[in-house]
Amino acid sequence: MGSGRLYVAVAAGGFRRYATYRAATAAGVFTNTVFGLILVYTYLALWDEKPHLGGYDQAQAVTYVWLGQAIFAALAIGGSGVESELMERIRTGDIAIDLYRPADLQLWWMAADLGRTLFQLLGRGVIPFAFGALLFKVALPHDPATWAAFIVSLLLATVVSFGIRYLVALLTFWFMDGTGMTHMTMLAGFFCSGMMLPLNVFPGTLGDVVRDLPWSSLLQKPADLLLGAADPWGTFAFQGAWAVALLAAGRLVQSVATRRVVVQGG
Amino acid sequence: MDDHVTEQVTEDVTEDVTEEVTGNRTDHHTDHFIELDRVEKVFDVRKKTGFMKRERREVRAVDSISFTVARGEMVGYIGPNGAGKSTTIKMLTGILTPSGGRLRVAGIDPSRERTRLAHRIGVVFGQRTTLWWDLPLIDSYRLMHRMYRIPEARYRENLDRCVELLELGDLLDVPVRQLSLGQRMRGDIAAALLHDPEVLYLDEPTIGLDVISKAKVRGFLRELNAERGTTVLLTTHDLQDIEQLCSRVMVIDHGRLMYDGPLTGLHEVGESERTLVVDLERELPPIEMAPARVVRVEGPRQWLAFPAAESAAALVARVAAEYPLVDLSVREPDIEAVIARMYAGEASGAAGQAVS
Numbered sequence: 001m002g003s004g005r006l007y008v009a010v011a012a013g014g015f016r017r018y019a020t021y022r023a024a025t026a027a028g029v030f031t032n033t034v035f036g037l038i039l040v041y042t043y044l045a046l047w048d049e050k051p052h053l054g055g056y057d058q059a060q061a062v063t064y065v066w067l068g069q070a071i072f073a074a075l076a077i078g079g080s081g082v083e084s085e086l087m088e089r090i091r092t093g094d095i096a097i098d099l100y101r102p103a104d105l106q107l108w109w110m111a112a113d114l115g116r117t118l119f120q121l122l123g124r125g126v127i128p129f130a131f132g133a134l135l136f137k138v139a140l141p142h143d144p145a146t147w148a149a150f151i152v153s154l155l156l157a158t159v160v161s162f163g164i165r166y167l168v169a170l171l172t173f174w175f176m177d178g179t180g181m182t183h184m185t186m187l188a189g190f191f192c193s194g195m196m197l198p199l200n201v202f203p204g205t206l207g208d209v210v211r212d213l214p215w216s217s218l219l220q221k222p223a224d225l226l227l228g229a230a231d232p233w234g235t236f237a238f239q240g241a242w243a244v245a246l247l248a249a250g251r252l253v254q255s256v257a258t259r260r261v262v263v264q265g266g
Numbered sequence: 267m268d269d270h271v272t273e274q275v276t277e278d279v280t281e282d283v284t285e286e287v288t289g290n291r292t293d294h295h296t297d298h299f300i301e302l303d304r305v306e307k308v309f310d311v312r313k314k315t316g317f318m319k320r321e322r323r324e325v326r327a328v329d330s331i332s333f334t335v336a337r338g339e340m341v342g343y344i345g346p347n348g349a350g351k352s353t354t355i356k357m358l359t360g361i362l363t364p365s366g367g368r369l370r371v372a373g374i375d376p377s378r379e380r381t382r383l384a385h386r387i388g389v390v391f392g393q394r395t396t397l398w399w400d401l402p403l404i405d406s407y408r409l410m411h412r413m414y415r416i417p418e419a420r421y422r423e424n425l426d427r428c429v430e431l432l433e434l435g436d437l438l439d440v441p442v443r444q445l446s447l448g449q450r451m452r453g454d455i456a457a458a459l460l461h462d463p464e465v466l467y468l469d470e471p472t473i474g475l476d477v478i479s480k481a482k483v484r485g486f487l488r489e490l491n492a493e494r495g496t497t498v499l500l501t502t503h504d505l506q507d508i509e510q511l512c513s514r515v516m517v518i519d520h521g522r523l524m525y526d527g528p529l530t531g532l533h534e535v536g537e538s539e540r541t542l543v544v545d546l547e548r549e550l551p552p553i554e555m556a557p558a559r560v561v562r563v564e565g566p567r568q569w570l571a572f573p574a575a576e577s578a579a580a581l582v583a584r585v586a587a588e589y590p591l592v593d594l595s596v597r598e599p600d601i602e603a604v605i606a607r608m609y610a611g612e613a614s615g616a617a618g619q620a621v622s
């Protein structure tokens with residue numbers, strides 16, 4: 001009850017902290033819009049050659065692109081969420097301050113990341129998506145229930161995304177330099193979430209494996225819901241299972257890390 | 267809880283803090299707010315010694331330290347870099363677990379009940395900040411309000427008081443990243459006090475501050491201790507912090523407690539000297555004035571070293587009476603010099619009050 005209000009305050013702080021950087025937000029909106037245009041024309045060329053690739057028609061493929069651009073920053077698919085700050089705090093030893101606070105480390109950072117996600121969804125997601133929907137033929141559902149299911153799926157995607165990045169960030173306790181891990185997370189995020197191409201497109205074992213990895217919760221699953229290509233309950237179960245597993249793993253690693261922690265500096 | 271350690275020791279020890287500190291000292295006159303009994307912290311350091319080869323080495327950052335701090339005491343905790351000061355503070359907050367020994371703060375084992383203890387302690391790390399970098403100062407205070415579940419009226423009262431005494435009124439709406447170092451430090455101190463902690467740990471609170479900011483911070487801490495009875499444990503490199511704030515000082519080096527007592531005693535043990543720098547009207551032969559001795563002459567300026575325990579006023583008066591004095595200044599010995607002398611003293615068997 002009382003601690004619930006704390007984490008709401010942390011989330012609100014996360015939202016406002018990102019909201020202070022307006023130039024960065026504007027630049028992000030521009031980048032996502034341009035990148036969306038490039039991808040849309042690439043996809044159109046591809047779907048022209050191979051209609052119904054991955055089970056999508058052209059309008060669905062275009063919608064998929066703009067959805068990806070809209071949630072790319074919010075879900076930190078390529079990284080750069082609160083985990084980069086967490087890594088920096090572990091590296092410099094500022095994490096000591098987070099540790100002596102009467103608050104739970106994982107919940108604290110998850111709340112901060114949720115606040116950031118909400119801001120970036122509104123600040124960076126809405127404009128590219130509206131731009132795409134206005135200029136291209138898209139396939140959006142008319143049924144409010146589908147939209148509601150999509151929102152639930154996005155929320156679960158947010159938790160899965162945080163779960164992955166929190167685990168990676170905690171590894172800084174052992175490796176100290178997070179650059180390599182950041183690059184790997186970015187690559188995995190790009191490819192395995194379906195940011196480059198929908199995962200439905202990939203054939204054989206690779207496709208099967210990549211569709212079962214946690215990253216597919218970030219873009220592929222919510223997109224399939226929005227495009228009417230997936231069953232909501234199955235999607236929720238998949239995302240929910242990964243969310244629980246990742247948060248539990250994060251908790252485990254956190255307790256090991258803080259027990260054997262060598263806080264840097266002094 | 268297991269109180270098996272020192273409770274049966276009934277030896278009556280006076281409150282005199284210059285008393286020699288032993289591993290089992292138990293003082294029944296005072297309320298031992300902080301208790302350390304042979305506390306150790308050993309780190310395993312792995313060093314690369316070649317391709318795929320690593321050597322493991324033990325570093326004893328804190329090596330069997332024992333002391334107690336009574337409620338309301340203001341204690342300076344000093345030592346050179348890497349002596350183990352911050353490690354001790356981290357163990358006291360519960361974020362590091364001791365490798366051995368017994369540690370209690372307000373009767374609580376910090377590393378076991380870190381969260382419960384957190385409500386009763388305040389921490390300021392001079393080189394780190396607890397404040398939200400991108401947001402106005404007041405947002406960080408609102409967060410503290412929620413985090414420590416401070417009752418509304420109490421929060422208001424404490425905030426108003428800190429804002430007034432630390433002169434934060436104009437800064438509340440300024441993003442923390444735009445604050446100067448001194449302003450940020452005052453902001454951090456306020457943040458650590460909103461929940462009425464019984465003890466405040468300060469790790470280098472005046473590092474990098476200018477003279478005016480230092481004076482403000484010291485004045486505030488003195489008042490906090492006097493009015494609220496807040497126990498303060500202060501690590502610093504600045505002997506003046508100790509001189510102006512603490513009745514008691516503990517010196518740690520290489521993880522061991524070297525001295526525990528008043529600052530004057532430290533000077534005696536360290537046989538430290540202060541330096542009187544005098545500017546005379548003209549070049550003169552070296553001033554002769556025992557117990558001071560001239561250590562350097564440069565034109566009309568002379569440097570006189572004298573025992574730190576001696577009054578500078580008497581010496582100055584005598585110099586002024588016999589020589590054409592234009593200007594003067596007194597320089598305090600630095601901690602490193604005092605500690606270095608302490609070692610020398612200990613080696614020659616004249617350790618005095620120093621504890622080993």
